[in-house]
Amino acid sequence: MPEISVILSTYNAEAWLEKVLWGYECQIFKDFEIVIADDGSRSSTKDLINRFQNTTSLQLIHIWQEDDGFQKSKILNKALLACNSEYIVMSDGDCIPRLDFLEVHAKHKQRGYFLSGGYFKLPMGISKKIKEKHVLSGKCFSLKWLKKQGLKSSFKNNKLNSKGFKSELLNTVTPTKMSWNGHNSSGWKDDILAINGFDERMQYGGQDRELGERLFNYGIKSKQIRYSAVCVHLDHKRGYNTKESIAKNKAIRKYTRDSKTIWTSYGITKESIELTA
Numbered sequence: 001m002p003e004i005s006v007i008l009s010t011y012n013a014e015a016w017l018e019k020v021l022w023g024y025e026c027q028i029f030k031d032f033e034i035v036i037a038d039d040g041s042r043s044s045t046k047d048l049i050n051r052f053q054n055t056t057s058l059q060l061i062h063i064w065q066e067d068d069g070f071q072k073s074k075i076l077n078k079a080l081l082a083c084n085s086e087y088i089v090m091s092d093g094d095c096i097p098r099l100d101f102l103e104v105h106a107k108h109k110q111r112g113y114f115l116s117g118g119y120f121k122l123p124m125g126i127s128k129k130i131k132e133k134h135v136l137s138g139k140c141f142s143l144k145w146l147k148k149q150g151l152k153s154s155f156k157n158n159k160l161n162s163k164g165f166k167s168e169l170l171n172t173v174t175p176t177k178m179s180w181n182g183h184n185s186s187g188w189k190d191d192i193l194a195i196n197g198f199d200e201r202m203q204y205g206g207q208d209r210e211l212g213e214r215l216f217n218y219g220i221k222s223k224q225i226r227y228s229a230v231c232v233h234l235d236h237k238r239g240y241n242t243k244e245s246i247a248k249n250k251a252i253r254k255y256t257r258d259s260k261t262i263w264t265s266y267g268i269t270k271e272s273i274e275l276t277a
Contacts (some may be wrong), residue, residue, distance in 0.1 A: 036093070
């Protein structure tokens, strides 16, 4: 049983997923498996995964469901059940991890807590320029290289070059809330199962945050690793981002916060259980 199971969500984005998998091949921390939560991708995604299984040391598990629109919460629940580890790191198939990404999650994991990370968002032009060699060499995390590709100066650039004391300090002073972020968070599998996983009514827009809010209601605290566990987010279109889904999800999240709900009846187990803090 590996120490960590990494869940990566994906949908018809082989070019991005390939770059991300190269990032995991480079990890300093090696005791992990990757469970790919595939929300109905075409066969070329499976072909890519098979190639990595045959040519790299990565342990890959491919969980696929029929394409029925944006059903990320549903496939994530299936992926959760497929994880062999007691500890789960969640990210996306468009987030390339720095070589110490899993090392940081492993170092900071602690019973009674989940870890809240962030990402560094790249524009589309730079996202397309990143090749295998830039991932393997770590250049895609180099401010010098990224600025040559057109990256503008910003305080957020500190996410890329902060380590040690600097990253710990920025983790402490950042005003960003310690929420569960689907692109970079981790927690104990039994805690996530205890709240019945993701609410499958929720489509795009905060379904990850709602899971974190139920973890809080369950008594789990969070720790900030925003500037320590670094990944770069490759840009992409978001055709599934609709006003209707955002409004629906906000209403569900409001109910979760106001009622202190722990359990969702629309998660892994489809039954109603009254569990509140």
